[in-house]
Amino acid sequence: MNVLxxxxxxxxxxxxxxxxxxxxxxxxxxxxxxxxSDLYAMRWKASVDAxxxxxxxxxxxxxxxxxxxxxxxxxxxxxxxxxxxxxLLQADALILQFPMWWFSMPAILKGWVDRVxxxxxxxxVGEHSRQKWGERYGEGTFRGKRAMLTVxxxxxxEHYSGRGINGRMEDLLFPINHGVLHYPGFxxxxxxxxxxxxxxxxxxxxxxxxxxxxxxxxxxxxxxxPYRTQNGGDYDIxxxxxxxxxSAHRSGFDIHLARE
Amino acid sequence: MNVLxxxxxxxxxxxxxxxxxxxxxxxxxxxxxxxxSDLYAMRWKASVDAxxxxxxxxxxxxxxxxxxxxxxxxxxxxxxxxxxxxxLLQADALILQFPMWWFSMPAILKGWVDRVxxxxxxxxVGEHSRQKWGERYGEGTFRGKRAMLTVxxxxxxEHYSGRGINGRMEDLLFPINHGVLHYPGFxxxxxxxxxxxxxxxxxxxxxxxxxxxxxxxxxxxxxxxPYRTQNGGDYDIxxxxxxxxxSAHRSGFDIHLARE
Numbered sequence: 001m002n003v004l005x006x007x008x009x010x011x012x013x014x015x016x017x018x019x020x021x022x023x024x025x026x027x028x029x030x031x032x033x034x035x036x037s038d039l040y041a042m043r044w045k046a047s048v049d050a051x052x053x054x055x056x057x058x059x060x061x062x063x064x065x066x067x068x069x070x071x072x073x074x075x076x077x078x079x080x081x082x083x084x085x086x087x088l089l090q091a092d093a094l095i096l097q098f099p100m101w102w103f104s105m106p107a108i109l110k111g112w113v114d115r116v117x118x119x120x121x122x123x124x125v126g127e128h129s130r131q132k133w134g135e136r137y138g139e140g141t142f143r144g145k146r147a148m149l150t151v152x153x154x155x156x157x158e159h160y161s162g163r164g165i166n167g168r169m170e171d172l173l174f175p176i177n178h179g180v181l182h183y184p185g186f187x188x189x190x191x192x193x194x195x196x197x198x199x200x201x202x203x204x205x206x207x208x209x210x211x212x213x214x215x216x217x218x219x220x221x222x223x224x225x226p227y228r229t230q231n232g233g234d235y236d237i238x239x240x241x242x243x244x245x246x247s248a249h250r251s252g253f254d255i256h257l258a259r260e
Numbered sequence: 261m262n263v264l265x266x267x268x269x270x271x272x273x274x275x276x277x278x279x280x281x282x283x284x285x286x287x288x289x290x291x292x293x294x295x296x297s298d299l300y301a302m303r304w305k306a307s308v309d310a311x312x313x314x315x316x317x318x319x320x321x322x323x324x325x326x327x328x329x330x331x332x333x334x335x336x337x338x339x340x341x342x343x344x345x346x347x348l349l350q351a352d353a354l355i356l357q358f359p360m361w362w363f364s365m366p367a368i369l370k371g372w373v374d375r376v377x378x379x380x381x382x383x384x385v386g387e388h389s390r391q392k393w394g395e396r397y398g399e400g401t402f403r404g405k406r407a408m409l410t411v412x413x414x415x416x417x418e419h420y421s422g423r424g425i426n427g428r429m430e431d432l433l434f435p436i437n438h439g440v441l442h443y444p445g446f447x448x449x450x451x452x453x454x455x456x457x458x459x460x461x462x463x464x465x466x467x468x469x470x471x472x473x474x475x476x477x478x479x480x481x482x483x484x485x486p487y488r489t490q491n492g493g494d495y496d497i498x499x500x501x502x503x504x505x506x507s508a509h510r511s512g513f514d515i516h517l518a519r520e
Contacts, residue, residue, distance in 0.1 A: 010309045013321035046306035046367040049270045061273035064359075065414065065458075099324075103439035104364055107306040107371030113362050137425060154325065158499040165397060165490055165500040167434060167513050175432055179363035198325075230425055239418040240425040252512025253427050 001220065003027050004091035006037045008098040008109035015197055015205075016099060016152055022209055023095065023150070026216045035087050039108045045080065046111025052078045069119035077118065084116040088142070093219055094186065096176075097150040099197075103172050113180055122184040133238045137178075138229030140185035146219060147186035149173060149193075150212065157195040169193055174253045178227055187224035189215075228258045261480065263287050264351035266297045268358040268369035275457050275465075276359060276412055282469055283355065283410070286476045295347050299368045305340065306371025312338045329379035337378065344376040348402070353479055354446065356436075357410040359457075363432050373440055382444040393498045397438075398489030400445035406479060407446035409433060409453075410472065417455040429453055434513040438487055447484035449475075488518045 005023060009016035020036070027034045037044075050058065053067040055076035071077045077085075088094065098105045105113075117123065122142075126135030134140075151173070153160070160169040170177075173191055181188045192215050194200070194208050215222070228234045234246055247255035265283060269276035280296070287294045297304075310316065313327040315336035331337045337345075348354065358365045365373075377383065382402075386395030394400075411433070413420070420429040433451055441448045452475050454460070454468050475482070488494045494506055507515035 010307075010324065011322040014323070040307070040309065044307075046371060047270075047300070047304075048361075048366065049300065062271040063274070064270065101308075102370075102373050102377065103435035104370065106308065107367045107374050110362075110364065110370045111306060111367030114367050117362065156499070158501055161501060163502040163515065165488075165495050165502070165516070167438065167516070171431070171513060172435055172439075174427060175363035175435070178427065179432075228425075235425050239416070241418055241421060242423040242425070252514070253431060254512070255423060256425065256427070 001092040002033045002035070002090050003093045003095065003219075004035050004037065004087050005095045005097060006039065006109065006112060008039045008096075008106045008112075010040045012041075015194075015200065016097065019150065019152070019194075019208070019212060020097060022212065023097070023216060026213050030217065035091070037084060037087065037112070039112055042080075044108055044112060045078075045115070046108045048111070048114050052081060052115060054078065065119050065124070069124060072118040072120040078115070081115050081118070084112065085118070085121055088116070092145055094142075094145065094147040094181075095150060096147070099152045099154075100172075103166065105176065117180075117184065125184070130238050132231065133240055134230075135185070136183050136230055138182060138185060138227065139231060140183070143185035145186050146189060146224070147181040148189040148215070148219070149176065149191040151191055151193045152197045153193060153195045154198055155195065160193075160195070171253050177225060178253070178256065182225075182227045188227065189219070189222050189224055226258045228256055234258065261352040262293045262295070262350050263353045263355065263479075264295050264297065264347050265355045265357060266299065266369065266372060268299045268356075268366045268372075270300045272301075275454075275460065276357065279410065279412070279454075279468070279472065280357060282472065283357070283476060286473050287479075290477065295351070297344060297347065297372070299372055302340075304368055304372060305338075305375070306368050308371070308374050312341060312375060314338065325379050325384070329384060332378040332380040338375070341375050341378070344372065345378070345381055348376070352405055354402075354405065354407040354441075355410060356407070359412045359414075360432075363426065365436065377440075377444065385444070390498045392491065393500055394490075395445070396443050396490055398442060398445060398487065399491060400443070403445035405446050406449060406484070407441040408449040408475070408479070409436065409451040411451055411453045412457045413453060413455045414458055415455065420453075420455070431513050437485060438513070438516065442485075442487045448487065449479070449482045449484055486518045488516050494518065 007020050024034055050062045053071040056067050098109050125140045128134050158164055159166045162168050177188045267280050284294055310322045313331040316327050358369050385400045388394050418424055419426045422428050437448045452472055
C-alpha cells in the first residue's frame with residue numbers, strides 16, 4: 001500500500017524526529033511505499049494568500065473559496081499545493097504527525113490543510129441542493145482511504161481525560177479527525193497520542209515504539225472511529241441535523257458516532 | 261480602555277475587512293484606544309522555528325519550549341514576537357477576528373498564538389508542583405483582561421447547532437476559547453459568529469452590524485463564559501481532574517462550566 005506521512009516538527013533530533021524515522025522504517029519493512037511531506041524541511045508556506053492562485057485577475061478582490069475553485073478547476077494552483085494533492089491521491093493511507101500546540105496542530109500543518117484542501121478537491125465536492133448537501137463526511141475525494149493522527153503532548157494524560165481540565169483528548173481532536181479527515185471522506189482511525197513527552201524515560205520510550213509499531217502494523221485492520229456518514233440517512237438534509245431519536249443517550253461530539 | 265484586535269484575513273475588500281473597519285470605528289467612537297495586528301498586512305511569520313530564538317546555540321537541537329523559556333527570560337525573542345507581547349500587555353481586551361477555515365483559525369493566526377504565547381508569558385507561569393499546577397485557566401498573565409472571538413463562517417447555522425453534523429459551534433471553539441484564551445487568564449466572552457457569509461444580503465449585513473456593534477458596546481459589561489478556574493477548588497491537583505460530583509448532570513466540554 002501507499003502511505004503519505006505529513007510531518008510537522010522543526011527539529012529532526014527530537015522525539016518527533018525519532019518517531020517519524022521509526023514509522024518510516026516500520027512501514028517500509030512491511031512492504032509499503034511511504035512518501036513523507038516534512039513541512040519544516042520543505043519550508044512549507046503556511047498562509048493562504050493571492051499568490052496561491054496563479055491565474056487570477058490581481059485587480060479583483062481575493063475571494064478565497066472562489067479563487068480556490070477556479071485554480072483547482074483550471075490547473076492554476078501553486079505548484080507546491082498541486083504536488084501535495086497528487087501525493088494524497090496516490091496514498092491509500094494518510095498519517096499526520098505533530099506535536100500538539102495550544103490544543104491543535106502547529107500553524108505549518110494547519111497551513112498545509114488550508115492550502116492543499118482546495119474547493120472541488122476536499123470541499124465543494126458533489127451536488128449541493130436542498131436534496132443533497134455535497135459528498136462529505138464519509139464520501140468525497142478520499143473515500144476508501146484511511147487516516148490517523150500521531151500526536152505528541154507535553155501535558156499529563158489525566159489533564160486530557162474525560163474529566164481533565166484541558167478537555168477530553170478525543171473531543172479536542174474532533175475538529176481534526178471529523179472536520180479535516182472524515183469530511184473529505186477518510187476512514188479515521190483512533191489517534192495515537194503520547195503524553196508527558198518532556199518526561200519520557202527509556203522504558204516509556206520503548207513502550208511507545210511497541211505501541212506505535214502495533215498501530216502501524218494494523219493500519220489496514222483497525223476499526224475506524226464509527227462516525228456517521230452525512231448521506232447515509234442519519235441526518236436531515238439540507239439542515240444536516242441528526243434525526244430525532246438518534247444518539248438519544250449521548251451528548252457532545254459523541255452524538256456523531258454511529259453506535260448507541 | 262485599550263483594545264487589541266488581531267485580524268487574519270488576506271483581503272481588505274471583504275466581509276472581514278468591512279467588519280474590521282466597523283469594529284475599529286465603533287470602539288474608537290466609544291473612546292477606546294484600539295491597536296490592530298493585521299496579520300496578512302504585517303506578513304506575519306506563521307511557523308515557529310529556530311530563527312525565533314536569537315540567543316540560542318545553533319549547534320544544539322531545538323527544544324521549542326526550552327528555547328521559548330530562555331528567549332523570553334533573556335529578552336532574546338524575535339522582535340515581531342516581543343512587539344505582539346507588548347501589545348497584549350497594554351490591552352484591556354483582545355479580539356481575535358477570523359474566518360473559520362477547517363473548523364479552526366487560519367494558519368497565520370494559529371502561528372500568532374504559537375509564536376507569541378511564550379513559555380513564562382502564556383504558559384509555564386507560576387509554581388508547578390504536586391500542590392499547584394501553575395497559574396492557568398483563569399489565572400496567569402492576562403488575568404483581569406477580556407477576550408472575544410469574531411468569527412465568519414461559510415456554512416449554515418443549522419450545521420453547527422447542537423445536533424448539526426459539523427459539531428456544535430461552542431464545542432468547536434472550545435480549544436480556542438478555553439485553551440488559548442482562558443488558559444493564560446482571559447475572561448472569555450461568548451463568541452460573535454456570522455454564518456452563511458457567501459449569502460449575506462444587505463438586510464442581513466445591516467443586522468450583523470447592529471449585533472456586532474451591540475457586542476462591542478457591551479465589551480465591559482457582558483458576562484464571561486463561566487469557565488471554572490483551575491485553582492478555585494473545583495479540580496484535584498495535580499491530576500487537574502474535575503472533582504467527583506461537580507457537573508454531575510453535564511457532559512462533554514460543558515463540564516468545565518461553573519453552573520449546574
